[in-house]
Amino acid sequence: MPLSPLRFRLLVVSLLAVSFLGALDNTVVSTALATVAGQLGALEHMSWIVVGYTLASTALLPVLGKLADRVGPRAVFLTSVIVFILASVACGFANGIIWLIVARVIQGMSSAGLQLMSQTIIAEATSPRERPKYMAIIGAAFPIAILIGPVLGGLITDYWGWPWIFWINAPVGVVALILAIVAVPHIEPGRAARFDIAGSIALTIGLVSLVLAATSVGDPSQAGSTILAFVIAAVAFAVFFFVEVRARDPLVPLRLFANRTIATGTVISAIVGVGLFSITSYLPTYFQMAYRTTATVSGLVPIATVFGMLVSNLVTGWLASRTGHFRVFPLVGTTLAAAGLATMAVLPLGAPLWAPMLVMAVVGLGTGAFMSLIVAVVQSAAPRAETGTITASVNLVRQVGATVATALIGGIIGATLVAMAPAGLDAASLTPALVHAQAPETQLHVAEAYRAVFVPIFVALAATYGVGILASILLPNGRLSDEHGPLTPETAAIAI
Known part of the structure; x- marks a missing residue:
C-alpha cells in the first residue's frame, strides 16, 4: 500500500534502526565475550553465548516468515522488537551462565524477526523497481555493524562494564519501536491456513x-x-x-523453486554466506601468522573487505532501482569476487599488506553488488501471500551456508596445522605473540604452513563464486516492474 512521503521516511528510518540493532548485537558481544564468560566463571561455556544466539536465530527464520504471511508482518515485527529489548535487559542482569545463555537464545529468536521482517515490510511497501534501493539501505546495517561493532564493544566493556553491551539496546530499541508503531502500516495477511x-x-x-x-x-x-x-x-x-x-500449506513451499528466478536467486544468495562471510573471521589470524603483522594491522584487511561491500551494496541498489535492470550486477559481482579470491591464493608471502587489502576490497565490492539486490529480485518473483516465506528461505540458506562453511574452514585449519606445526611448538596453543617471539626460521615455517592451509581454502571459495557465476548466467533477464506492491505469479513471470 502506498504511504505518504513522511510516513515512508519514518518507516525506512525505523527499519534501518532495528536492522542495525540486530546486526550490531553480535559484533559488539564478540569483543566482550571473554570478559563476560570470565566474570561469570564459565569460560568453558563461552562459545554457547554465541552458538545459542545463532542457533535460535537460524532455526526460527522459516517459522517467522510463514507466521508473517499468516498474521501480517507488522505484528511479528513489533513483537520481535519488544522481545529483543526485554531479552537484552535480561542479558545484562544475568548473574550466571545459564541465565545468560537462555536470555541470548530468546534474543536470537527475536533478532531473526528484526532482520526478516525489515526486508518483508520493505517488500510490501515498495514496488519491485523501488525495492533494491531501499533494500540496500536496510542491508547497509550489516557491514556498518561489522566495522564499528568490535570497537564499540571494547569501549563499552572497558568504561561502562559488560552489562551495558546488552542494556544499550534498550533505549535505541524503544525509539525504534515508537517509530515502528507510527510508521509500519497494517499489511493484510495471506489466507488463513493450518500451520x-x-x-x-x-x-x-x-x-x-x-x-x-x-x-x-x-x-x-x-x-x-x-x-x-x-x-x-x-x-x-x-x-x-x-x-x-x-x-x-507447507512451511517452505517447494513448488516456488520451480521458478527459475527464485531457484537461481536462492543459490546466489547462499554464495554470500559460503563464499565470504565464512572466511572473514579467519583473515586477521591468517595475516598475523602468514604476514607476521600485529593484531591491529591485521584488522585492516577485513575492514577493507567490508567497506568494499558497503559501497557496492548501496551503489548497485541505487542503479538497479534507477534502471530496472538487475542481472548484470550478480554476474559482474560473482566474477569480481571469484577473481579476487583466486588472486589471494597466488599472492606471495612477501607481498606488502596493501596488496591483499586491495584484493579483498575487490571481493567485498563483488559480493556487495548482489548481497541485498538478490533478495529484492527473489521477492519480486514470489506471490504476495508468500513474501515472508520466500524472504525467510533466502536468508536461511545464506545463514546456514555461512555457519556451516565457517565451521568447516575452522576444522580444516585446526586439523591441518596440527600436522604442519614446527617441531617443539604445540599447534593447539600457537598464538601470534608466541610465533613472533620465535627465531626467524621458525616464523617462516609457521607462515608457510598457514599459507599452505589457506591457499586451497581460497581456491575452494573462488570455485564457490564460480557456481555463483553460473547461477547468474541462468538468472532470467528482464526489468523490475514499476507496479506498486508485490507481484502476482502471472505478473512476476512477465516482469522478471
Whole structure:
C-alpha cells in the first residue's frame, strides 16, 4: 500500500534502526565475550553465548516468515522488537551462565524477526523497481555493524562494564519501536491456513543438528557426537522434505523453486554466506601468522573487505532501482569476487599488506553488488501471500551456508596445522605473540604452513563464486516492474 512521503521516511528510518540493532548485537558481544564468560566463571561455556544466539536465530527464520504471511508482518515485527529489548535487559542482569545463555537464545529468536521482517515490510511497501534501493539501505546495517561493532564493544566493556553491551539496546530499541508503531502500516495477511507444525519441528531439528555438527567438526574428542548430529540432521531433513511435498500449506513451499528466478536467486544468495562471510573471521589470524603483522594491522584487511561491500551494496541498489535492470550486477559481482579470491591464493608471502587489502576490497565490492539486490529480485518473483516465506528461505540458506562453511574452514585449519606445526611448538596453543617471539626460521615455517592451509581454502571459495557465476548466467533477464506492491505469479513471470 502506498504511504505518504513522511510516513515512508519514518518507516525506512525505523527499519534501518532495528536492522542495525540486530546486526550490531553480535559484533559488539564478540569483543566482550571473554570478559563476560570470565566474570561469570564459565569460560568453558563461552562459545554457547554465541552458538545459542545463532542457533535460535537460524532455526526460527522459516517459522517467522510463514507466521508473517499468516498474521501480517507488522505484528511479528513489533513483537520481535519488544522481545529483543526485554531479552537484552535480561542479558545484562544475568548473574550466571545459564541465565545468560537462555536470555541470548530468546534474543536470537527475536533478532531473526528484526532482520526478516525489515526486508518483508520493505517488500510490501515498495514496488519491485523501488525495492533494491531501499533494500540496500536496510542491508547497509550489516557491514556498518561489522566495522564499528568490535570497537564499540571494547569501549563499552572497558568504561561502562559488560552489562551495558546488552542494556544499550534498550533505549535505541524503544525509539525504534515508537517509530515502528507510527510508521509500519497494517499489511493484510495471506489466507488463513493450518500451520505446518510437523514441517516446523522437522526443519528445526535438522537445522539445529546441522549447525551443532558443523561447529564441532574440528574437535577429534567429539567425533562420535558430530557424526550422530550429522545423521540426525540428514534424517530430519528427509522427514521435512517428505512432509513438505504432502502438506496442504507447507512451511517452505517447494513448488516456488520451480521458478527459475527464485531457484537461481536462492543459490546466489547462499554464495554470500559460503563464499565470504565464512572466511572473514579467519583473515586477521591468517595475516598475523602468514604476514607476521600485529593484531591491529591485521584488522585492516577485513575492514577493507567490508567497506568494499558497503559501497557496492548501496551503489548497485541505487542503479538497479534507477534502471530496472538487475542481472548484470550478480554476474559482474560473482566474477569480481571469484577473481579476487583466486588472486589471494597466488599472492606471495612477501607481498606488502596493501596488496591483499586491495584484493579483498575487490571481493567485498563483488559480493556487495548482489548481497541485498538478490533478495529484492527473489521477492519480486514470489506471490504476495508468500513474501515472508520466500524472504525467510533466502536468508536461511545464506545463514546456514555461512555457519556451516565457517565451521568447516575452522576444522580444516585446526586439523591441518596440527600436522604442519614446527617441531617443539604445540599447534593447539600457537598464538601470534608466541610465533613472533620465535627465531626467524621458525616464523617462516609457521607462515608457510598457514599459507599452505589457506591457499586451497581460497581456491575452494573462488570455485564457490564460480557456481555463483553460473547461477547468474541462468538468472532470467528482464526489468523490475514499476507496479506498486508485490507481484502476482502471472505478473512476476512477465516482469522478471
